[in-house]
Amino acid sequence: MDGTLGQRSRRFRWVLPAAAALGLAGCATGGTGDEVHLGGEATLQLPDLGSEQFLGLPGDVLLSLGLVVCALGLAFGLANYMSLRRMPAHAAMRDIADLIYSTCKTYLLQQGRFLLLLWLFIASIIVLYYLFLVDFGFGKTLVVIAFSLIGMAGSYGVAWYGIRLNTLANARTAHAALGGKPYPAHDIPMRSGMSIGMVLISVELAIMLIILVFLPGDIAGACFVGFAIGESLGASALRIAGGIFTKIADIGADLMKIVFHIKEDDARNPGVIADCVGDNAGDSVGPSADGFETYGVTGVALITFILVGVPDAALQVQLLVWLFVVRAMMVVASGISYFVNHALTRARYADADEMDFERPLSNLVWITSAVCIATTVLTSALLIPHVGDGLWWKLSLIISCGTVAGALIPELVKVFTSPNAKHTREVVVSSEQGGPSLNILSGLVSGNFSGYWIGMAIAGLMAIAYGISTLGLGEVMLAPAVFAFGLVAFGFLGMGPVTIAVDSYGPVTDNAQSVFELSMIEEVPGVRDELRAEFGREVDFERAKHFLEANDGAGNTFKATAKPVLIGTAVVGATTMIFAIMMGLTDGLTVDIEKLSLLHAPFLLGLIVGGAMIYWFTGATIQAVTTGAHRAVEFIRDNIRLDGIERASERDSQRVVQICTQYAQKGMFNIFLGVFFATLAFAFVEPFFFIGYLIAMALFGLYQAVFMANAGGAWDNAKKLVEVDLNAKGTLLHDATVVGDTVGDPYKDTSSVALNPVIKFTTLFGLLAVELAVAMPALGVGWLAPVLAVVFGLASMTFVVRSFYSMRIGRSLDEVAMAHQPALTS
Numbered sequence: 113m114d115g116t117l118g119q120r121s122r123r124f125r126w127v128l129p130a131a132a133a134l135g136l137a138g139c140a141t142g143g144t145g146d147e148v149h150l151g152g153e154a155t156l157q158l159p160d161l162g163s164e165q166f167l168g169l170p171g172d173v174l175l176s177l178g179l180v181v182c183a184l185g186l187a188f189g190l191a192n193y194m195s196l197r198r199m200p201a202h203a204a205m206r207d208i209a210d211l212i213y214s215t216c217k218t219y220l221l222q223q224g225r226f227l228l229l230l231w232l233f234i235a236s237i238i239v240l241y242y243l244f245l246v247d248f249g250f251g252k253t254l255v256v257i258a259f260s261l262i263g264m265a266g267s268y269g270v271a272w273y274g275i276r277l278n279t280l281a282n283a284r285t286a287h288a289a290l291g292g293k294p295y296p297a298h299d300i301p302m303r304s305g306m307s308i309g310m311v312l313i314s315v316e317l318a319i320m321l322i323i324l325v326f327l328p329g330d331i332a333g334a335c336f337v338g339f340a341i342g343e344s345l346g347a348s349a350l351r352i353a354g355g356i357f358t359k360i361a362d363i364g365a366d367l368m369k370i371v372f373h374i375k376e377d378d379a380r381n382p383g384v385i386a387d388c389v390g391d392n393a394g395d396s397v398g399p400s401a402d403g404f405e406t407y408g409v410t411g412v413a414l415i416t417f418i419l420v421g422v423p424d425a426a427l428q429v430q431l432l433v434w435l436f437v438v439r440a441m442m443v444v445a446s447g448i449s450y451f452v453n454h455a456l457t458r459a460r461y462a463d464a465d466e467m468d469f470e471r472p473l474s475n476l477v478w479i480t481s482a483v484c485i486a487t488t489v490l491t492s493a494l495l496i497p498h499v500g501d502g503l504w505w506k507l508s509l510i511i512s513c514g515t516v517a518g519a520l521i522p523e524l525v526k527v528f529t530s531p532n533a534k535h536t537r538e539v540v541v542s543s544e545q546g547g548p549s550l551n552i553l554s555g556l557v558s559g560n561f562s563g564y565w566i567g568m569a570i571a572g573l574m575a576i577a578y579g580i581s582t583l584g585l586g587e588v589m590l591a592p593a594v595f596a597f598g599l600v601a602f603g604f605l606g607m608g609p610v611t612i613a614v615d616s617y618g619p620v621t622d623n624a625q626s627v628f629e630l631s632m633i634e635e636v637p638g639v640r641d642e643l644r645a646e647f648g649r650e651v652d653f654e655r656a657k658h659f660l661e662a663n664d665g666a667g668n669t670f671k672a673t674a675k676p677v678l679i680g681t682a683v684v685g686a687t688t689m690i691f692a693i694m695m696g697l698t699d700g701l702t703v704d705i706e707k708l709s710l711l712h713a714p715f716l717l718g719l720i721v722g723g724a725m726i727y728w729f730t731g732a733t734i735q736a737v738t739t740g741a742h743r744a745v746e747f748i749r750d751n752i753r754l755d756g757i758e759r760a761s762e763r764d765s766q767r768v769v770q771i772c773t774q775y776a777q778k779g780m781f782n783i784f785l786g787v788f789f790a791t792l793a794f795a796f797v798e799p800f801f802f803i804g805y806l807i808a809m810a811l812f813g814l815y816q817a818v819f820m821a822n823a824g825g826a827w828d829n830a831k832k833l834v835e836v837d838l839n840a841k842g843t844l845l846h847d848a849t850v851v852g853d854t855v856g857d858p859y860k861d862t863s864s865v866a867l868n869p870v871i872k873f874t875t876l877f878g879l880l881a882v883e884l885a886v887a888m889p890a891l892g893v894g895w896l897a898p899v900l901a902v903v904f905g906l907a908s909m910t911f912v913v914r915s916f917y918s919m920r921i922g923r924s925l926d927e928v929a930m931a932h933q934p935a936l937t938s
Contacts (some may be wrong), residue, residue: 123663129883136671141681156419158329164429178321178440179717184787185314185443185609192307193277197302200646202290202639211282212623214387215769216275216850219357220803224268226777227349233788233938234345234877237901238338243882248334254340255331258321259265263342266319267401270312271350274393274400274616282623285663289628289656291647294467295458297659301620301667302472302674307840310401313443313608321436324695333419336479341876347405347869351710354734357776358394359737361386363854364744364768370847371702372754376835377757383748386768388626390608393776394861395619395671396515397679402869403612406681407605409872411439413688414598420695421590427499434495438488438511442663443656445487449480459646469666473614480610481519485512486557488606492496501584508685510596511709513573514603514684518611520569520674521680527826528562529672529825531665531833535561539830540838540849547853551830555852561858562727563815566676566822570814572683574600589690590701604681611674614694625660632758640856656837665832668734672825675865681819684869689875690806693882697799707800714801718794719803722808725790726816729870730781730863732915736779737858742921743771779919790873793904796897797882802882806875811872817864824860826850 162170170637203211235257243253281304288296321334365383377384418431457472488511494503512598528535533559577596585592605611633639634653643651698704710716751764795802831849834840889896 117142119193125680129176130816131153131544139612141868149156156333156416157325158332158419159425159428159432159435160329161324162431164426164433165578166433166437167473171429172325174320175325175433175436175507178436179318180268181443182314182318182321183795184288184445185317185876187772188447189307189309189311189314192303196277196280196284196304197286198305199288199300199592201287201404202633202636202643203626204636205283205286208388208630209279209623211385212392213276213279214626215385215766216279216390218393218399219769219773220272220275222715222773223350223353223775226780227264227268227346230349230781230784231342231345233422233785234260237792237877238341238375238878241884242334245884245891252331254367254410256334258590259335259338260342260345261341263344263405264346265342266315266408267343267346267350267404268284270308270315270404271397273311274308274396276626278396278616278620278623280304281620282627285620286628286631286660289624289651289659289663290633290643290651292631292649292652292655293463293465294469294659294663295461295464296358297621297663298457298461298469298472298622299454299598301617301624301663302454302476304607304620305616307398307464308616309403309609309612310443312612313407313446313882316404317436317439317443320408320411321440323837325437335878336412336415337876341407341873343401343405343408343878344573344869344873344876346399347398347867348579348787349784350401351866351869352862353776354390354394354398355781355858355866356733356736357738357781358390359770359857359862360740360744360775361390361739362857363737363799364470364748364772365679366850366854367741367745368628368748368752368852371749372489372752373842374754375588375629375841379630379632380754380757381748382751382760383690383744383768384630384760385765385814386744386772388623388630390623390772391619395622396867399615399674401826402678402865403608403615405869405872406678406685407608407874410598410601410605410681410685411435413685414595414602414875416682416692417595417688418597421595422588423589423590424849427588430496431498431918433509434492437495438491438700439602439606441491442488443609444483446480446607447485449476449483449610450613452483453479453717470526470532470669473617473666474526476610477519477522477607480607481515484515484603484606488512488515488603489508500588503585503588503880506580506583506585507599507800511603511606513577514600515606516603516676517573517600518604518607520573521566522614522670525562525571525676525822525825526567527565527672527698528668528822529829531829531837533826533829536826536829536833539826540833540845543830543834543848543852544645544845547848551827551848552855555823555827555830558826559819559821562822563819566680566818567815569767570680570684572731588694594688597684601681601684601688604677604684608889611677614670615674618928619621619669621660621664621920622666625664628657628660630759634726635758641841655669661836664837665829667827668832672821672828672860675821675860675868676818676870677870679814679821679864682871684813686806686810686871686875689872690803693803693806693879695800696883697803697886704800708803710828712796712800715804716808718798718801718804719808721794722805722810723812726809726867728912728915729787729867730816730820731861732783732786732912732919733779733866734858735916735919736775736783737862737923739919740772740775740779741854742767745753745776747771768809775919779915782911782915782918783918786908786915787870787874788877789911791877792881795900796885796901796904798835799882799886802878802885802901806878809874813867820864822857822860824864827856828860 127592172275363389581596
């Protein structure tokens with residue numbers, strides 16, 4: 113009977129995708145009309161930026177000076193890098209940090225090869241579209257291909273820089289904590305984070321300025337499209353794979369604390385090195401690539417809007433130059449804010465014996481927000497004082513809504529995730545009597561409440577921006593509200609170096625704690641005399657560990673604060689990109705407007721399907737973590753040795769890393785191709801169906817990501833409260849919070865964070881796909897659209913099916929029963 117049911121179930125798994133794909137294809141209209149303009153954003157003509165004067169300089173000359181700012185940003189980052197390299201670290205700590213970096217390099221090299229494989233899928237569509245259908249010619253098509261590689265290499269390169277810097281900083285932070293003062297343990301991760309932030313934003317801005325200033329206007333659109341698709345591909349793949357890797361390792365290492373009652377980062381645990389590598393693969397590589405991509409894609413979205421939605425060429429030039437000069441000045445503002453905050457923090461805490469590690473990070477965010485707002489207003493007043501009817505102050509206020517959001521959202525996140533937050537403390541209190549069950553329920557409460565307040569905050573600031581856009585912006589552009597929303601996303605990212613810095617602070621503090629334990633510094637012969645000579649005082653190892661654990665709590669909080677900022681930017685920026693698709697489909701908002709309505713059935717169906725994709729994506733990423741963690745736990749339990757050894761063998765540690773890498777890549781492959789083919793399929797179903805699909809992905813994705821990120825943050829810091837404030841390691845209360853943290857791990861560091869680049873990749877890649885679908889009737893192959901919708905739909909659903917059925921643990925209930933037979937019998 114069971115075998116018959118299993119055969120029916122397997123058949124049904126293929127019938128359902130086929131039926132669904134055919135049903136959706138039935139909605140296809142084959143286009144919106146007979147006339148079609150191929151090429152889309154890639155054929156947009158940039159105006160002559162030198163045709164307008166700003167402060168006595170032609171626009172292109174003024175923009176070229178922005179490269180000087182980028183060079184200064186790179187110099188700042190590299191100077192901090194060299195400074196960190198020269199800082200002292202005990203040899204035992206350096207050895208562990210070097211082992212982590214070496215393993216990270218192996219992982220990233222594998223990911224690089226995998227990225228090139230995924231890029232081939234994207235490149236094939238680009239070549240098909242631009243070379244054969246748009247007739248760009250070989251040269252222009254090669255430019256799109258080249259810039260897609262540059263974009264992907266940018267995301268990959270800044271990720272590599274991030275792990276190199278973080279693995280330098282982790283050993284230096286662990287060593288600095290031995291001095292008995294908390295300030296150095298804060299200062300080093302902060303320097304590391306700002307270095308990553310400044311390098312990342314400077315490289316991104318420099319590439320975009322080079323395209324704007326030095327490449328011909330008729331090819332710049334192709335460069336921007338290729339660049340944006342490439343960096344989105346890189347960020348999506350690195351975020352998904354890194355998120356799966358880090359949480360497999362984290363769960364595998366954490367569960368050993370319950371099973372064997374061993375300490376955090378016990379050197380005998382083979383999963384600990386993989387956990388440290390995962391901290392970089394997920395919490396450093398992913399955010400670095402994601403931040404790089406977010407900054408670039410938002411810029412491309414705004415450029416596209418200006419060229420499509422602003423009819424006057426002179427105003428196009430003025431807005432483009434203004435936009436990128438403001439971007440450059442915000443990099444300067446971030447650097448100034450860092451130095452101001454550094455001086456204030458040093459004055460207050462340099463000689464202090466205790467420190468609130470969260471306070472300087474909060475101060476930096478608010479100082480940067482204030483300085484960026486002032487910089488925006490001043491720059492706008494100088495560059496476009498006479499454009500329109502007070503356009504300079506209206507645009508400044510709209511951007512400032514986003515800049516305020518960049519500071520306000522972290523404060524709201526702290527309400528739900530900080531160790532000092534009532535929500536986090538409620539998780540601990542509920543765990544005392546209710547164990548893991550009530551711990552998990554309280555975390556879900558925190559995540560859901562955070563979705564309400566953060567959603568209201570984003571909606572409120574966007575509403576203010578919309579209100580300002582009604583004050584005359586409609587006289588100079590189409591859909592001014594959409595431009596306002598894009599500028600809000602721009603304001604979010606104005607604090608880019610600082611947003612990345614406080615996010616990168618977390619993996620350094622997390623790894624510093626691990627490096628301290630794994631170095632076994634307390635057991636090194638003669639180490640107390642050596643350290644006494646260096647620091648001029650007797651070293652208190654317990655006090656050093658206390659600082660590192662408390663600092664890790666602050667790192668957890670501020671890792672959480674960056675996630676809603678990035679997902680909020682993705683959603684608001686995607687709105688601007690979706691507008692570009694709407695403009696093309698409605699011939700500049702003049703035809704088929706009624707199809708952008710719930711009364712148009714395909715549009716409504718698209719909304720429903722977009723939500724479905726978000727829930728599948730969440731389940732698929734967690735499934736990959738679950739199976740990988742099962743394999744890791746299985747291996748660790750069978751191979752961990754607690755008697756007669758000081759640390760796990762390198763062979764066993766490397767095997768855990770291999771398990772994490774295997775399931776990260778397998779999971780990413782299924783998930784990415786599921787998204788890739790879904791984008792193609794739904795673009796071919798019907799253009800307005802696809803618009804609804806993109807809108808639903810953005811909105812469902814926003815709340816799913818915020819909920820999961822903040823629930824996970826609450827669980828994580830609830831565990832930290834038990835470990836640091838209550839000093840209750842090894843108790844049943846601690847076990848309960850560890851279980852909650854393992855639930856929160858894939859919530860906050862896998863599923864939620866990967867939604868951001870996936871939303872943007874789908875929107876960007878959809879620009880090409882939907883235009884190709886609309887063009888088919890004019891090319892005489894209208895019949896092909898529904899056929900391709902079915903083919904690509906079946907391909908997508910194949911990988912959706914595989915994301916569960918090929919990722920299952922693969923153990924039957926009979927095997928589980930056999931394993932527990934003695935217990936069941938007794």
